[in-house]
Amino acid sequence: MSTSPSTPNTGPESVKTVHVAVAAVSRHEGGREQVLVAQRHAHQHQGGLLEFPGGKVEPGESAEAALVRELDEEVGLRVPESGLGFELSLTHDYGDRRVQLDLYRATGFSGEPQGREDQPLMWLDVATLDPGDFPAANRRMIQVLALPARTLVTGAGVTADELADRLRGWAGSQCLLRCPELDDAAYQGLASACVPVARNAGCALVLHGAPERLAAVPDANGLHLPWREARALMERPISSAYRLGVSCHDRASLEHAQRLGADYAFLSPVRPTASHPERSPLGWDGFEALVAELDLPVYALGGVGGDDVVESRRHGGCGVAGIGFWWH
Numbered sequence: 001m002s003t004s005p006s007t008p009n010t011g012p013e014s015v016k017t018v019h020v021a022v023a024a025v026s027r028h029e030g031g032r033e034q035v036l037v038a039q040r041h042a043h044q045h046q047g048g049l050l051e052f053p054g055g056k057v058e059p060g061e062s063a064e065a066a067l068v069r070e071l072d073e074e075v076g077l078r079v080p081e082s083g084l085g086f087e088l089s090l091t092h093d094y095g096d097r098r099v100q101l102d103l104y105r106a107t108g109f110s111g112e113p114q115g116r117e118d119q120p121l122m123w124l125d126v127a128t129l130d131p132g133d134f135p136a137a138n139r140r141m142i143q144v145l146a147l148p149a150r151t152l153v154t155g156a157g158v159t160a161d162e163l164a165d166r167l168r169g170w171a172g173s174q175c176l177l178r179c180p181e182l183d184d185a186a187y188q189g190l191a192s193a194c195v196p197v198a199r200n201a202g203c204a205l206v207l208h209g210a211p212e213r214l215a216a217v218p219d220a221n222g223l224h225l226p227w228r229e230a231r232a233l234m235e236r237p238i239s240s241a242y243r244l245g246v247s248c249h250d251r252a253s254l255e256h257a258q259r260l261g262a263d264y265a266f267l268s269p270v271r272p273t274a275s276h277p278e279r280s281p282l283g284w285d286g287f288e289a290l291v292a293e294l295d296l297p298v299y300a301l302g303g304v305g306g307d308d309v310v311e312s313r314r315h316g317g318c319g320v321a322g323i324g325f326w327w328h
């Protein structure tokens with residue numbers, strides 16, 4: 001699942017790798033993020049399916065320049081390169097064609113979208129995109145778009161006021177309120193105070209612990225199960241209207257999280273950490289080996305930095321989680 005340059009396959013059944021740049025052209029409607037989606041013509045490769053606008057990168061052209069050109073040619077939008085944020089690069093083998101897809105999020109654009117190649121266009125909510133409507137390579141792209149790149153785990157002794165201070169500058173992230181020192185009553189009081197704080201900061205607030213904690217503070221955005229809670233469950237304990245995460249350390253726990261219908265998992269430790277010196281780090285290759293083949297977005301946790309998002313995604317992850325990179 002790692003990225004690879006668009007070099008030709010030299011194997012016996014040589015299939016050329018086509019380098020394609022695509023954009024999730026993004027807008028906000030009623031507080032929800034929507035992206036522009038087109039339907040591929042029936043005669044095209046992966047015809048009839050939905051796609052993100054974009055196209056092949058010409059020889060000598062950068063992916064960004066290709067996107068600026070394609071978005072104008074295909075959907076009549078003017079997007080400066082500065083309006084493109086890199087999200088993910090992946091390769092996918094369709095058997096008859098191998099594609100390297102570079103996904104960008106386009107936030108700064110002007111013009112009204114129009115299907116210049118007579119392709120139907122629509123704005124769809126990111127949270128409800130159905131990977132089954134898209135080519136297979138888009139599954140991971142959709143998972144990555146639907147989740148924040150960073151999960152900020154709170155440090156010891158957090159208060160609502162301190163959280164308000166610390167969340168400044170982290171809009172768009174997900175905050176995990178982790179307070180192992182608090183009993184349920186104290187946690188409920190703190191969580192209730194933190195819901196508006198996170199909302200004002202533009203962050204999703206995910207509670208940590210047993211499902212009852214979310215039932216007590218239903219305005220939170222989700223629940224993260226420590227492994228000791230997740231292991232005892234046979235099915236998803238909360239509605240799909242909430243985000244569900246699970247802490248995992250090995251393949252068996254990741255597969256269990258996937259069976260539970262989790263929306264994401266943490267996998268740790270990727271690097272050595274002071275908090276768990278007894279656990280041997282997976283390293284990025286170990287991380288990749290565990291998440292490959294899974295159909296579950298996984299955050300890299302343990303000694304990772306806020307800038308390791310691209311590294312995580314290069315190794316099959318959806319982003320990074322941690323305390324150290326934002327709390328200290």
Ligand SMILES: Nc1nc2c([nH]c(=O)n2[C@H]2C[C@H](O)[C@@H](COP(=O)(O)OP(=O)(O)OP(=O)(O)O)O2)c(=O)[nH]1
Pocket residue numbers: 018020022044045046050051052053054055056097099101135136137138
């Ligand atoms: N534009 C776009 N292409 C995608 C997505 N997902 C995905 O697998 N692809 C694949 C389908 C195609 O094999 C390739 C894009 O090629 P293209 O649209 O420029 O060219 P094409 O195959 O339609 O036409 P041709 O020039 O090969 O005849 O990338 C996506 O979301 N958007």
